[in-house]
Amino acid sequence: MGHQVCPPVPVSALSGLLSSILNNGMAIYEMGSGATAIEKIVISTIAKSIGYDENSDGFLTSGGTLANLTALLAARQLMSEKNIWENGVKEKLAVMVSEEAHYCIDKAVQIMGLGLEGVIKIPVNDKFEMDTSLLETHYQKAKKEGLKVMAVVGSAPSTSTGVYDRLTQISAFCKKYGLWFHVDGAHGGAAVFSDKYKFLVKGILEADSIVIDGHKMMMTPAITTALLFKKGNDSYAAFNQKAQYLWGKSADAEWYNVAKRSLECTKSMMSIRFYSIIKTHGIEIFNQYITRQYDLARTFADLIIEHNKFELALEPSSNIVCFRYYLEDMKLNELNELNHNIRTRLLEKGEFYIVETNVKEKTYLRTSLMNPFTQLSHLEELLNRICQVTEEIISV
Numbered sequence: 001m002g003h004q005v006c007p008p009v010p011v012s013a014l015s016g017l018l019s020s021i022l023n024n025g026m027a028i029y030e031m032g033s034g035a036t037a038i039e040k041i042v043i044s045t046i047a048k049s050i051g052y053d054e055n056s057d058g059f060l061t062s063g064g065t066l067a068n069l070t071a072l073l074a075a076r077q078l079m080s081e082k083n084i085w086e087n088g089v090k091e092k093l094a095v096m097v098s099e100e101a102h103y104c105i106d107k108a109v110q111i112m113g114l115g116l117e118g119v120i121k122i123p124v125n126d127k128f129e130m131d132t133s134l135l136e137t138h139y140q141k142a143k144k145e146g147l148k149v150m151a152v153v154g155s156a157p158s159t160s161t162g163v164y165d166r167l168t169q170i171s172a173f174c175k176k177y178g179l180w181f182h183v184d185g186a187h188g189g190a191a192v193f194s195d196k197y198k199f200l201v202k203g204i205l206e207a208d209s210i211v212i213d214g215h216k217m218m219m220t221p222a223i224t225t226a227l228l229f230k231k232g233n234d235s236y237a238a239f240n241q242k243a244q245y246l247w248g249k250s251a252d253a254e255w256y257n258v259a260k261r262s263l264e265c266t267k268s269m270m271s272i273r274f275y276s277i278i279k280t281h282g283i284e285i286f287n288q289y290i291t292r293q294y295d296l297a298r299t300f301a302d303l304i305i306e307h308n309k310f311e312l313a314l315e316p317s318s319n320i321v322c323f324r325y326y327l328e329d330m331k332l333n334e335l336n337e338l339n340h341n342i343r344t345r346l347l348e349k350g351e352f353y354i355v356e357t358n359v360k361e362k363t364y365l366r367t368s369l370m371n372p373f374t375q376l377s378h379l380e381e382l383l384n385r386i387c388q389v390t391e392e393i394i395s396v
């Protein structure tokens with residue numbers, strides 16, 4: 001219940017044995033024909049759940065960080081007037097993203113050579129969603145400064161607080177100015193599978209590109225990530241490259257040669273980690289898993305609200321819950337230090353593994369309820385333990 005690492009479905013973990021023994025490289029079709037065909041099935045299964053039509057396409061790659069970079073590389077190539085692949089970056093391009101977004105978006109922008117000014121941070125509102133009412137002013141300001149905004153990234157959800165940005169509103173803004181709309185759904189894009197919670201990602205099917213990690217909320221072993229594009233052809237834009245010894249007709253959209261689209265050349269057989277789950281349990285398992293974990297977070301939040309020693313940072317919208325131990329007569333820095341010490345002491349005791357996060361200058365304890373076997377009783381026990389260690393800390 002600490003970091004966003006899921007317990008893998010057993011059959012998916014076992015599929016690792018198969019892929020390690022076969023050891024198919026998957027750069028081009030002849031290196032991993034079976035896994036490549038399976039990848040196509042997996043991608044179209046996920047695309048269908050998103051609501052994308054048959055023009056969509058995508059591929060699997062190693063991690064949300066790499067997938068976000070790849071999506072933004074495609075955006076950069078397609079949104080620029082020049083062919084960046086051939087000419088290099090001649091414009092001052094920028095990406096708008098919530099100040100609460102995952103740090104890998106910053107990494108991607110720096111790697112692309114756009115500098116610090118290439119990331120325009122949009123402040124969050126009091127619900128910790130990107131404040132979309134500020135997009136217009138930030139956009140106009142950037143324009144005045146000679147920047148060309150190429151994309152807006154929505155977090156689904158952001159990592160620290162687990163809050164989903166309003167994708168419909170971001171999409172409307174992107175349409176207005178013809179910007180690329182990317183959704184970082186590494187953690188919770190898989191909410192598309194939940195009948196109960198898919199409302200959280202309303203508008204996701206308007207996105208030009210979407211990242212979903214299997215190893216976060218789809219119970220695959222790490223690392224397994226899907227990168228999807230609304231227009232399948234856009235998935236070839238990031239690496240507009242010719243490698244004659246690998247493929248003959250470079251201009252063709254060759255879905256079966258995955259290295260044309262992914263940064264990776266040799267690539268692990270990720271598709272069977274998804275496929276083994278889909279084949280054995282059906283996609284219904286994702287619906288059940290996500291719904292259960294998100295429900296559990298809400299019940300845990302109720303428990304925290306009822307408890308007179310704890311304060312909730314915000315109502316959880318995913319399975320991430322941020323809260324803190326609270327004493328009325330303590331100052332902010334004392335409370336921050338106390339909660340930091342609580343987490344350290346808990347880790348030292350070795351029974352619970354939770355993390356901490358800073359939101360608007362306050363230090364919170366943070367749980368990601370990843371394990372489908374976590375019960376409310378475990379969470380009651382966690383709160384009891386926190387009260388115990390707090391007494392130990394205060395009494396010293």
Ligand SMILES: *Cc1c(COP(=O)(O)O)cnc(C)c1O
Pocket residue numbers: 004062063064065066102104155156157158159184185186187213223225
């Ligand atoms: C985990 C996460 C990432 C990074 O994904 P990796 O698979 O760890 O590289 C990116 N964005 C968000 C919102 C995440 O939660």
